[in-house]
Amino acid sequence: METSMSSQLATADQIRTTKSIKRLRHHVMQAKEGGQKDPNLPPSMASMATFIVKSPSTPHPILNTFKPQLPSRLRLVSPLRLPSAATAGAVKGRNPTPRRPGVSCSLIEPDGGRLVDLVAPEGPDREALRREAAGCPQIKLSRIDLEWVHVLSEGWASPLGGFMREAEFLQTLHFNCLRLGDGSVVNMSVPIVLAIDDAQKRAIGDLRRVALVDAQDKPVAILSDIEIYKHNKEERIARTWGTTAPGLPYVEEAITKAGNWLIGGDLEVIERIKYNDGLDQYRLSPVELREEFSRRNADAVFAFQLRNPVHNGHALLMTDTRRRLLEMGYKNPVLLLHPLGGFTKADDVPLYWRMKQHEKVLEDGVLNPETTVVAIFPSPMHYAGPTEVQWHAKSRINAGANFYIVGRDPAGMSHPIEKRDLYDADHGKKVLSMAPGLERLNILPFKVAAYDTKQKKMAFFDPSRPQDFLFISGTKMRTLAKNRENPPDGFMCPGGWKVLVEYYDSKETQEGNKFREAVPA
Numbered sequence: 001m002e003t004s005m006s007s008q009l010a011t012a013d014q015i016r017t018t019k020s021i022k023r024l025r026h027h028v029m030q031a032k033e034g035g036q037k038d039p040n041l042p043p044s045m046a047s048m049a050t051f052i053v054k055s056p057s058t059p060h061p062i063l064n065t066f067k068p069q070l071p072s073r074l075r076l077v078s079p080l081r082l083p084s085a086a087t088a089g090a091v092k093g094r095n096p097t098p099r100r101p102g103v104s105c106s107l108i109e110p111d112g113g114r115l116v117d118l119v120a121p122e123g124p125d126r127e128a129l130r131r132e133a134a135g136c137p138q139i140k141l142s143r144i145d146l147e148w149v150h151v152l153s154e155g156w157a158s159p160l161g162g163f164m165r166e167a168e169f170l171q172t173l174h175f176n177c178l179r180l181g182d183g184s185v186v187n188m189s190v191p192i193v194l195a196i197d198d199a200q201k202r203a204i205g206d207l208r209r210v211a212l213v214d215a216q217d218k219p220v221a222i223l224s225d226i227e228i229y230k231h232n233k234e235e236r237i238a239r240t241w242g243t244t245a246p247g248l249p250y251v252e253e254a255i256t257k258a259g260n261w262l263i264g265g266d267l268e269v270i271e272r273i274k275y276n277d278g279l280d281q282y283r284l285s286p287v288e289l290r291e292e293f294s295r296r297n298a299d300a301v302f303a304f305q306l307r308n309p310v311h312n313g314h315a316l317l318m319t320d321t322r323r324r325l326l327e328m329g330y331k332n333p334v335l336l337l338h339p340l341g342g343f344t345k346a347d348d349v350p351l352y353w354r355m356k357q358h359e360k361v362l363e364d365g366v367l368n369p370e371t372t373v374v375a376i377f378p379s380p381m382h383y384a385g386p387t388e389v390q391w392h393a394k395s396r397i398n399a400g401a402n403f404y405i406v407g408r409d410p411a412g413m414s415h416p417i418e419k420r421d422l423y424d425a426d427h428g429k430k431v432l433s434m435a436p437g438l439e440r441l442n443i444l445p446f447k448v449a450a451y452d453t454k455q456k457k458m459a460f461f462d463p464s465r466p467q468d469f470l471f472i473s474g475t476k477m478r479t480l481a482k483n484r485e486n487p488p489d490g491f492m493c494p495g496g497w498k499v500l501v502e503y504y505d506s507k508e509t510q511e512g513n514k515f516r517e518a519v520p521a
Contacts, residue, residue, distance in 0.1 A: 106299065107290055107400040108440060111186040112159025115286055115398060118221075119153050119269045130270050133211035133219035137204050139196060139263070141212050141220065144254045147342040148192050149212065149221055150273040150378045154285040156395045159186065163194040165264035166229040173239045176390060177436045187437030189390035190240065190382060194223075195231055197259035204228070210263070219270055226265035231258065241384050242423075247416025249345040250382045273378075279341075279355055284375040289336065290400040292373055298334035300325050302403035302444065303396040305410075307340045307348055307381060308474060309357045309500055311492040312458040313449035315366045320460075321405060321444055322371065335372045336401055342380035345413075351376070353503040360495035383413040385423035386431040393432055397441055406432055407446035457490035478504075 120126040176189040212221045325333040388411040410428035450469040452459040481500045
């Protein structure tokens with residue numbers, strides 16, 4: 001009875017929806033032809049029809065779902081200033097930084113049409129920039145600040161050319177996107193900002209250029225044409241995380257104790273950021289990734305972000321995605337396995353051990369090395385759910401990916417003070433399908449994978465026999481590894497599981513359980 005009633009309701013809803021769509025289409029055609037409006041059309045539908053007529057629309061190449069365009073009022077906001085050839089990596093009085101050669105045009109174009117490269121070239125310009133930095137007022141960067149310098153310098157946030165000025169900051173907070181000078185829109189959901197305190201603000205005064213230095217006072221970059229504005233922490237936290245509850249990892253690490261001012265400007269980075277932790281060979285820039293995809297003759301790139309060890313359920317998802325792309329007609333889809341390499345919370349497995357585990361996954365043949373590129377994404381982790389997952393997706397466009405795999409509760413976490421998840425598990429994939437500026441990216445939602453006790457392997461969940469499936473949570477996996485117990489056969493490749501056990505063994509021997517991630521050298 002309940003199933004029958006549900007079916008009837010669903011059918012009725014579909015009929016009503018179909019009628020509404022037909023009515024809306026009719027009104028759109030009338031508006032386009034200058035005809036009279038339907039006097040019985042609800043105001044909300046009339047507004048939508050007018051909005052569709054006035055707004056450009058780009059059909060999604062695969063999903064072909066309607067994605068609302070931004071209202072024209074956003075054009076009143078100051079447009080993003082793109083770094084020109086004369087300012088990106090150049091200093092007044094010196095020659096502009098030469099651009100690196102372009103990459104294959106067969107890959108998806110980066111946001112803004114070209115990748116930003118803010119690293120000064122080797123030679124006289126770099127040395128001049130280094131000398132100038134020594135004479136400028138200095139701002140000492142935190143570990144997370146340095147990670148953002150890394151992100152900006154390589155073009156992950158293209159077309160952003162430096163730490164955000166106020167107009168860019170407000171657009172990001174309130175619209176999750178930036179309006180460019182030509183009226184187009186790119187997605188930008190997380191503020192990339194640099195905080196300073198009152199003393200630093202006074203020391204800078206009316207100067208237009210400041211040097212950014214690391215923890216050892218080594219010059220890292222120069223910030224020019226600067227703008228200083230108020231750092232409203234409560235507004236930033238509320239709009240990024242949807243809560244101001246205490247205990248948010250990124251907030252406690254990077255915002256709570258930060259200065260009350262933000263400083264934005266054009267960034268000129270002296271040399272490429274290095275960590276010297278044995279993993280720099282994995283830190284491929286968007287330019288390098290695009291070159292690698294072109295070298296492999298990829299006609300599709302699908303990205304998978306993770307901050308956990310890879311189990312066979314993840315692998316099933318990735319191999320199944322490639323199968324689906326081949327069925328769609330692509331000849332050589334390539335996987336970008338892209339673990340996050342910046343700040344993560346204390347109970348996450350550190351980057352070094354995750355990369356070691358990923359290597360074993362490839363060595364054991366769980367993923368095909370010929371069709372998989374493993375690289376490190378340098379961004380810090382916010383754990384900001386649907387807001388942050390847009391940043392994760394946008395940055396992969398700049399790396400050349402035109403497909404993005406999204407799962408349950410992406411970039412989410414448990415509520416810091418209540419016993420529940422902070423975000424709805426389905427909102428991330430729903431937001432990505434509607435987010436402004438991501439229309440060119442094809443979103444591939446996760447299928448649910450679990451351990452099939454009958455087949456003794458990870459498989460896609462079959463709702464017709466739920467009793468045969470075992471869901472092994474991250475907490476359960478960590479407990480098994482800590483206790484040196486083996487998971488069910490087929491859950492994770494043996495080499496990968498051994499690495500995980502080694503990590504927890506090493507953690508127990510660390511005094512105070514303090515195993516720190518590498519910081520830029």
